[in-house]
Amino acid sequence: MNTDPIKCMSHNRRLNAAELEIDLFCKGIRIHESCDLARDARVFAKARAGLGSGLEIYIPGQKRIWLNVPVLENFASKSPYELRRENENYKVYHTLDKESYDIELPPAPDWYFRQTSTGVEMQKIGVLQGTYLGIYLHDVCSFWKSDPRENCKFCATGINVGPAGTDKQKKSVREVVETAQAAKAESGVTFVHFNTGFQDYKGLDLSAPFVKAIKEEVGALVGLQAIPSQELWKYDWLIDCGVDHFSFCYELHNPDEFAKYLPGKQRMITQQAFFDAMEYTSRKMGKGRVSGEIIAGIEPIEDTLKAIDYITSIGAFPTVCIFRPVKGSDMEDWPSPAYDDMIRVFRRVYEGCMKNGIPVGLTPNIEVSLIVQPTDAEQLVEPSLQYYLYKTKLALMRPLVGMIYRRAIQPRTIRADADHPPISSTGKNESA
Numbered sequence: 001m002n003t004d005p006i007k008c009m010s011h012n013r014r015l016n017a018a019e020l021e022i023d024l025f026c027k028g029i030r031i032h033e034s035c036d037l038a039r040d041a042r043v044f045a046k047a048r049a050g051l052g053s054g055l056e057i058y059i060p061g062q063k064r065i066w067l068n069v070p071v072l073e074n075f076a077s078k079s080p081y082e083l084r085r086e087n088e089n090y091k092v093y094h095t096l097d098k099e100s101y102d103i104e105l106p107p108a109p110d111w112y113f114r115q116t117s118t119g120v121e122m123q124k125i126g127v128l129q130g131t132y133l134g135i136y137l138h139d140v141c142s143f144w145k146s147d148p149r150e151n152c153k154f155c156a157t158g159i160n161v162g163p164a165g166t167d168k169q170k171k172s173v174r175e176v177v178e179t180a181q182a183a184k185a186e187s188g189v190t191f192v193h194f195n196t197g198f199q200d201y202k203g204l205d206l207s208a209p210f211v212k213a214i215k216e217e218v219g220a221l222v223g224l225q226a227i228p229s230q231e232l233w234k235y236d237w238l239i240d241c242g243v244d245h246f247s248f249c250y251e252l253h254n255p256d257e258f259a260k261y262l263p264g265k266q267r268m269i270t271q272q273a274f275f276d277a278m279e280y281t282s283r284k285m286g287k288g289r290v291s292g293e294i295i296a297g298i299e300p301i302e303d304t305l306k307a308i309d310y311i312t313s314i315g316a317f318p319t320v321c322i323f324r325p326v327k328g329s330d331m332e333d334w335p336s337p338a339y340d341d342m343i344r345v346f347r348r349v350y351e352g353c354m355k356n357g358i359p360v361g362l363t364p365n366i367e368v369s370l371i372v373q374p375t376d377a378e379q380l381v382e383p384s385l386q387y388y389l390y391k392t393k394l395a396l397m398r399p400l401v402g403m404i405y406r407r408a409i410q411p412r413t414i415r416a417d418a419d420h421p422p423i424s425s426t427g428k429n430e431s432a
């Protein structure tokens with residue numbers, strides 16, 4: 001292991017865009033005094049679990065690479081990267097390698113500062129995370145309210161949601177619809193992603209009306225990340241209400257690490273419940289419509305690689321977050337992950353998708369700034385016969401997916417009753 005901090009920070013070469021993205025996630029960035037972020041950038045949104053707490057940027061190129069770069073966390077103050085503004089353009093400098101990279105700062109949209117009809121600033125309802133709209137629904141996660149607290153150790157939701165944070169607690173359907181309508185009209189948003197934290201086993205039931213309203217009154221793809229339910233029939237109901245994508249944040253693959261760092265999920269949910277729900281929905285919806293979300297940089301890397309192999313083997317899409325020791329979380333003093341480890345992880349992400357034929361990058365206009373997307377990780381693998389076959393298959397699928405997508409972003413009537421879950425096959429209404 002290289003223990004020389006200067007050598008750990010240097011590459012002595014120019015990085016490609018995916019390598020730069022990963023290195024920025026790992027090391028963060030310092031802001032030079034030439035920058036005017038209040039004028040030029042999106043606000044630092046302390047929303048949801050806190051992963052989006054940094055600076056939204058994209059690296060221009062044939063494919064824009066979006067990322068949310070850590071700025072506020074302790075490790076970022078020691079970063080070799082510095083953001084500077086020169087003649088109205090922004091560049092990222094690697095101060096040891098003497099390399100500079102052009103980047104763009106997406107400005108904060110006007111609707112962030114407008115109010116809903118209930119008088120709430122729309123950026124307290126939802127924020128852009130890349131090109132999609134991210135919204136935390138419902139009350140603060142119950143793991144933050146228990147005594148003693150049982151929150152996931154990396155998470156800052158309990159600080160970000162509610163009076164002390166930037167995210168409004170208990171948003172109404174009306175507030176969410178108005179914000180999503182503005183985001184679609186003015187920022188071109190076509191994907192709304194909800195997450196919920198733990199809502200005492202009612203997360204799916206509480207989310208259904210929001211899903212239906214987006215489908216009927218906005219017209220957008222809808223993703224839902226909620227704590228899994230053992231009542232698997234509820235996923236059928238949510239699909240009828242309009243969910244296009246489910247994600248399951250089981251975070252750590254090693255069962256001992258899961259128990260250690262996710263005490264609430266261990267005691268109240270179990271890791272197996274995540275696997276059951278993910279496998280059920282993946283079978284039901286087909287390849288690439290479900291994500292397994294994990295964090296790389298807490299458990300040993302071999303466990304992260306096993307997680308990627310497992311997730312892709314069941315036809316799901318690995319959403320891998322590079323661990324960020326977020327300010328205010330129980331792990332804020334942890335080191336950020338090593339660049340070389342993260343390169344291994346994201347190479348495996350692309351290889352896993354390729355090996356299992358998981359479609360990636362087919363849905364237009366969904367760029368996620370919180371993670372390194374498989375389409376970004378493509379730059380980390382050597383082209384091979386398997387690579388070219390996979391790329392050909394994706395190219396053939398693209399027109400059909402484009403057609404489905406164009407239909408999916410039109411408002412439409414949903415027949416399912418989102419306020420009352422159907423009676424389950426056991427004859428018992430299990431929503432209570």
Ligand code: SF4
Nearest residue numbers: 141151152155157197
């Ligand atoms: S389930 Fe864990 S990560 Fe999600 S909001 Fe609750 S404490 Fe945070």
